[in-house]
Amino acid sequence: MKIHWHRRDLRTADNCGLTEAAGSGSVLPVFVFDDAVLQHGSPPRVAYMLDALDSLRESYREHGSDLLVTRGDPRTVLSRLAETTDAEAVVWNKDYSGLARERDTEVRRALDEVDVARESYHDAICHEPGSITTNDGDPYSVFTYFGRKWLDREKEAPYEAPNMDDLADPASHSVPDRWSTSLPTLGDLGFDEPEADLQSASTDAARERLDDFCAGDIYRYDERRDYPADDATSRLSADLKWGTMGIRTVYAATAEAMERADTDAEAESVEEFQSQLAWREFYSHVLFFNPEVVSENYKEYENPIEWRDESEHLAAWKAGETGYPIVDAGMRQLLAEGYMHNRVRMIVASFLAKDLLIDWREGYDWFREKLVDHETANDNGGWQWAASTGTDSQPYFRIFNPMTQGERYDPDATYIKRYVPELEEVEAEQIHAWHELSATQRRRLAPEYPDPIVEHSQRREAALEMFETARGE
Numbered sequence: 001m002k003i004h005w006h007r008r009d010l011r012t013a014d015n016c017g018l019t020e021a022a023g024s025g026s027v028l029p030v031f032v033f034d035d036a037v038l039q040h041g042s043p044p045r046v047a048y049m050l051d052a053l054d055s056l057r058e059s060y061r062e063h064g065s066d067l068l069v070t071r072g073d074p075r076t077v078l079s080r081l082a083e084t085t086d087a088e089a090v091v092w093n094k095d096y097s098g099l100a101r102e103r104d105t106e107v108r109r110a111l112d113e114v115d116v117a118r119e120s121y122h123d124a125i126c127h128e129p130g131s132i133t134t135n136d137g138d139p140y141s142v143f144t145y146f147g148r149k150w151l152d153r154e155k156e157a158p159y160e161a162p163n164m165d166d167l168a169d170p171a172s173h174s175v176p177d178r179w180s181t182s183l184p185t186l187g188d189l190g191f192d193e194p195e196a197d198l199q200s201a202s203t204d205a206a207r208e209r210l211d212d213f214c215a216g217d218i219y220r221y222d223e224r225r226d227y228p229a230d231d232a233t234s235r236l237s238a239d240l241k242w243g244t245m246g247i248r249t250v251y252a253a254t255a256e257a258m259e260r261a262d263t264d265a266e267a268e269s270v271e272e273f274q275s276q277l278a279w280r281e282f283y284s285h286v287l288f289f290n291p292e293v294v295s296e297n298y299k300e301y302e303n304p305i306e307w308r309d310e311s312e313h314l315a316a317w318k319a320g321e322t323g324y325p326i327v328d329a330g331m332r333q334l335l336a337e338g339y340m341h342n343r344v345r346m347i348v349a350s351f352l353a354k355d356l357l358i359d360w361r362e363g364y365d366w367f368r369e370k371l372v373d374h375e376t377a378n379d380n381g382g383w384q385w386a387a388s389t390g391t392d393s394q395p396y397f398r399i400f401n402p403m404t405q406g407e408r409y410d411p412d413a414t415y416i417k418r419y420v421p422e423l424e425e426v427e428a429e430q431i432h433a434w435h436e437l438s439a440t441q442r443r444r445l446a447p448e449y450p451d452p453i454v455e456h457s458q459r460r461e462a463a464l465e466m467f468e469t470a471r472g473e
Contacts, residue, residue, distance in 0.1 A: 002091050004029050006030065009123060009124070010055075012059050012203075017092055017121040021162075025166065027091075027167060028087070029068065030078075032070055032078065033070070033184065036103065037103075042191070043193065044194040048242060053183055055204070057183065063164035064164070080176055092118075094124065097287060132150060140285070141286070147278045147282065196336060206236065206244045218273055219257070226409050227409050254273060286381060287377040301470035302471055303469060305466060308357040317331065317351070322452065323451045324402040326409075339373065349383055353386055353387040403434070406431070422449035439451060
C-alpha cells in the first residue's frame, strides 16, 4: 500500500501522484493540517480549502474509501502513519514555492530515517521549472519568449481517475489515534468565518465553470476580458490554486474549444486565454528560480525606492474609500467575494504603488489575506509588474490613470455601481469625472461617497520623481 499526501491537489481525477500511486496497488489518501502553512492562511482561503476537502472526502466515501486527516508536522505524522500502516511509500505532487520545497525536503529526510520510500510528481503546472529555457539553458525573465515556447510545447493529456477499487479503506488499517476522517472547523484551526461570500469549492463546481466558459465566453475572451461588468472570465483561478481542477483538464478543454472555433477571431480568443495559463506558469518558474522575490524586488534599482508610510491612505485603499470609483469597486469586490476581476487588480495595484506611493508588499499582504485564489507566484508577479519592480514589468513611467481606466473598461459604470452603491443614482459621466467635480457637486450627487484622497496628476509626478531617484538620475 502507498499513501497519497494531498496538498494543493484536492481532486481524484487528473491527479498525477494519486493515479501513479493507485496504479501500483492500494492507496490511502491523507491530508495534514500543517501549522507552519496555516500561519500564512486567511479565513477566505482556509474556508475554501475546507469546502474542497469536504467534497474530496465525499468522493472517496462514495467509493468505499475515506480521507484521513490530522493536524501536525508532516515530518512526524507522515512517517509515523507510514510505519504504523506498513506503507511502502508516501506519494505527493510537487509544489514550487520556496517554503513548500523546504518542507518537502524535510519530509523526505524524515521518511528516509524510517526507511519508507517517497515519490513526488509534477502535477500543478503543464511544464516543470527548468523545462522551458533560453537557448543557453537559462530561465526566462521575459514572458514573450517563454509564452511562445509554452504555446508551442505539447501538453500532457489529463490523467485518468484511479480505479476506485484501488483505494484503501482506513478502517482496515491500523491508523494512529491522532488521525481521523472528520474535518476540523474554521474555529478549530484558529480562523474566523470569512466576511466574503465565496464561490463553491469542488471538482463538480469547477467542471461546471470550465464547461460554461468553454461553451461561450472563451470565444469573446480576447475582446471582453478587460471589462469587469461583462464577467467574461473563467473564474477558475481558485480551482487551479487549490487543485479542485487539474491544469491538464483545463488546457484540454481549451484545445477542444479551439477545434470548435468558427472564426479566426474566436480561435485567437481561445489562444489569448491559453496565454494567460502560460503567464501563470511563467510566474511559477520565476518563483522557483528566485524564491527571494516573495519579499524582495526582482528588479534592482541604483538606490532603494523611497516608498511612503501613509497609514490613513492605506486604510482607505483597503476599505474601498479612496474616492476613485473603479479602485473602490475593486477593493469592495475583494471584501465581498474574496475575488477581484483581473483588470481591476492591475488598476488597484497601480493606484497603491503609483498614486499612493505605498510599497507593493503592503498590497500583496492584503491580497494574501483576502483573496481566495491567492497564489504566491501569481500574486507576487502581478504586484511586482504593477510596481515596476518585477520581471517583464510595466515601465516605471507608465502609470495608470484610474479615472481613464474606469471610463475605458466600465463606460456605463455598471461594475462600479454594483460594488459602490453610494453612486447608484449618479450618471456614469459624472462618476468618471468624480475627481473634477467640486466638493459641493460631489456632496449633492453622493453625500456618502468620499472625495478623492489624492490628486492623480500630482501623485503621478511624485511617482516619476521617486523612481528616477531610485534609478540614480
